[in-house]
Amino acid sequence: MRWATKAKAIVWLHVVRLWRYKWSFLSTAVTSVLWLFLFILGVLLFVPPESQREASLQAFWVVFAWSFVSSGTWLMGAWVRFLISVGLVEEHMLRGVTPYEVMYGRVIPFLFDVFLTTTIAVLVIGTTFGVNVFEVEDVWMLLLGVVLVFLQSLSYGLIVTSLSMRTGVPSQLLDIVNMLTIGLLMLPAERVHASVRHLFYLIPYTAPMQLIRCGLGGLRDYLALTEGVVVLAILLAIAASAARSTLKYVRKEGVKAVGFM
Amino acid sequence: MRLVTLLKSGIMLDLYYFKNNRASFVGMLVYPYLMLGLILGAGFLFGSAEAFRRNVGLNADPVLYFIASTVVAMASVSVMWEVGGNVMFLRWLGALPYVLLAPHRMSVVLVVSYIPRYVLFQLIQILEFLPLIMVLHGPIEALYRTAIIIVATLIGMLPLLGFSAIFAAVMLHLEEESNVLNWLNPLILLFSGAFYPVYLLPAWARVVSAALPTTYTLELARIASLVTMPSLGTYVALFSILLGLTALYNSLSLVLVGKSEEIVLRRGGIS
Numbered sequence: 001m002r003w004a005t006k007a008k009a010i011v012w013l014h015v016v017r018l019w020r021y022k023w024s025f026l027s028t029a030v031t032s033v034l035w036l037f038l039f040i041l042g043v044l045l046f047v048p049p050e051s052q053r054e055a056s057l058q059a060f061w062v063v064f065a066w067s068f069v070s071s072g073t074w075l076m077g078a079w080v081r082f083l084i085s086v087g088l089v090e091e092h093m094l095r096g097v098t099p100y101e102v103m104y105g106r107v108i109p110f111l112f113d114v115f116l117t118t119t120i121a122v123l124v125i126g127t128t129f130g131v132n133v134f135e136v137e138d139v140w141m142l143l144l145g146v147v148l149v150f151l152q153s154l155s156y157g158l159i160v161t162s163l164s165m166r167t168g169v170p171s172q173l174l175d176i177v178n179m180l181t182i183g184l185l186m187l188p189a190e191r192v193h194a195s196v197r198h199l200f201y202l203i204p205y206t207a208p209m210q211l212i213r214c215g216l217g218g219l220r221d222y223l224a225l226t227e228g229v230v231v232l233a234i235l236l237a238i239a240a241s242a243a244r245s246t247l248k249y250v251r252k253e254g255v256k257a258v259g260f261m
Numbered sequence: 262m263r264l265v266t267l268l269k270s271g272i273m274l275d276l277y278y279f280k281n282n283r284a285s286f287v288g289m290l291v292y293p294y295l296m297l298g299l300i301l302g303a304g305f306l307f308g309s310a311e312a313f314r315r316n317v318g319l320n321a322d323p324v325l326y327f328i329a330s331t332v333v334a335m336a337s338v339s340v341m342w343e344v345g346g347n348v349m350f351l352r353w354l355g356a357l358p359y360v361l362l363a364p365h366r367m368s369v370v371l372v373v374s375y376i377p378r379y380v381l382f383q384l385i386q387i388l389e390f391l392p393l394i395m396v397l398h399g400p401i402e403a404l405y406r407t408a409i410i411i412v413a414t415l416i417g418m419l420p421l422l423g424f425s426a427i428f429a430a431v432m433l434h435l436e437e438e439s440n441v442l443n444w445l446n447p448l449i450l451l452f453s454g455a456f457y458p459v460y461l462l463p464a465w466a467r468v469v470s471a472a473l474p475t476t477y478t479l480e481l482a483r484i485a486s487l488v489t490m491p492s493l494g495t496y497v498a499l500f501s502i503l504l505g506l507t508a509l510y511n512s513l514s515l516v517l518v519g520k521s522e523e524i525v526l527r528r529g530g531i532s
Contacts, residue, residue, distance in 0.1 A: 027444050034447035042300045042327065042456030045316050046308030055307055172288025179295050186303050 010105035029116035056129035067117040071110045072153030077160025142215025148208035148228045155235035162242035201227035271374035325486035334455045340421045345428030368426040368518035406485040417478025423510030430521035474506045
């Protein structure tokens with residue numbers, strides 16, 4: 001099959017599914033924002049009224065960054081279980097299309113979900129707290145943070161994809177990791193002691209989130225930028241190596257997981 | 262098939278579920294502490310206990326306040342998802358036609374087979390917090406405060422079962438990939454004042470709150486966090502409201518789920 005035909009079919013598949021399950025996507029985005037909003041309200045109970053505006057602005061950008069992490073986990077990594085359960089991995093492979101090629105098309109629902117979640121978060125958080133969430137001092141720094149968090153989430157999604165095809169990752173564990181990520185994203189790097197900050201930035205997503213914060217405040221953090229790129233390179237290398245070995249394994253042994261996750 | 266058989270099948274289902282899904286069991290134990298840790302961690306990182314008491318307008322222990330909130334929030338989500346959302350799961354498995362054709366009504370099967378799971382899961386999750394409450398308030402007071410939370414979640418389950426069965430009736434008619442009513446869970450918790458007290462919400466939202474059973478369950482559970490315990494009248498008032506809502510929502514669900522089942526069976530749309 002020609003590369004262009006394959007790409008066209010994969011894009012078509014994901015766009016059609018996106019349209020078919022539009023209410024599910026909308027529901028998922030609304031649900032995520034409402035959960036996070038509930039959580040933010042709880043946290044804001046501890047914040048004095050005079051600081052709540054600033055805190056809600058920070059909270060919006062945490063929600064934004066987290067929407068990439070969440071989409072990477074569920075719409076990329078965990079979705080492969082659906083593909084396996086309905087027996088489509090083998091069907092694709094027989095026609096010369098690897099499951100990873102199908103997964104690359106998941107970037108479409110991934111980005112659509114981020115867009116939807118962000119729009120709803122702008123409406124909910126912006127309206128409730130009366131803040132302009134787009135008051136940004138350094139757009140380029142912020143964009144760098146966004147690109148890094150997107151690529152890191154994508155790599156993580158591909159790693160989960162490989163794991164799902166070999167072991168069957170329990171969804172509860174993915175959920176727990178995602179919840180821990182919210183905590184990590186909320187923690188400003190300034191609160192971490194300077195001597196261990198370079199280690200802190202080695203935790204995925206922390207450096208991109210710091211770049212986003214720098215963009216909001218008009219600051220520069222070259223350590224976060226450097227380590228963000230290093231972490232991305234490591235994640236990409238792990239994702240590529242896991243994909244290669246999993247593909248080899250699947251061709252020989254078949255896919256592992258069956259059932260509802 | 263007797264109701265006791267359904268109840269027994271619910272117990273067996275849970276035991277085997279734990280046996281075969283150890284990760285789920287671990288997840289169930291980790292979740293409450295994770296949720297509590299996130300809110301308290303972020304709360305103390307950006308604010309203080311004094312600001313919390315000032316914002317809430319109550320002399321309450323913030324840790325116990327959020328323990329009670331977390332437990333009730335998780336219990337409510339569990340009921341709404343396991344009873345209301347179970348229809349989608351059964352359809353996905355292909356077991357929905359069997360449940361619909363069982364001698365009992367679908368609402369009865371969903372509710373009765375779920376009760377053991379609720380009681381077991383909630384007791385485990387509440388008792389998980391007992392050591393922490395003991396450290397904060399001493400053993401005797403901890404037992405008393407934990408008992409309040411247990412009673413609140415058990416009484417609060419009664420109206421919520423009927424409330425969730427109404428969602429099950431709606432889910433029977435939807436044919437989507439995931440539970441498209443998922444967003445109702447956080448919304449209901451938001452209006453119930455799960456992590457943000459109802460009296461701080463706008464007036465229109467307080468009207469919605471008054472109709473939700475979770476509002477009163479949360480109020481009852483949060484008594485555990487108050488430094489000065491309220492009068493007996495407060496308990497009686499909250500119990501009465503919850504029992505009244507139990508009668509209302511359960512009678513409503515019996516009628517609505519019955520009608521919904523009839524329509525779906527007539528249409529043949531159960532796969």
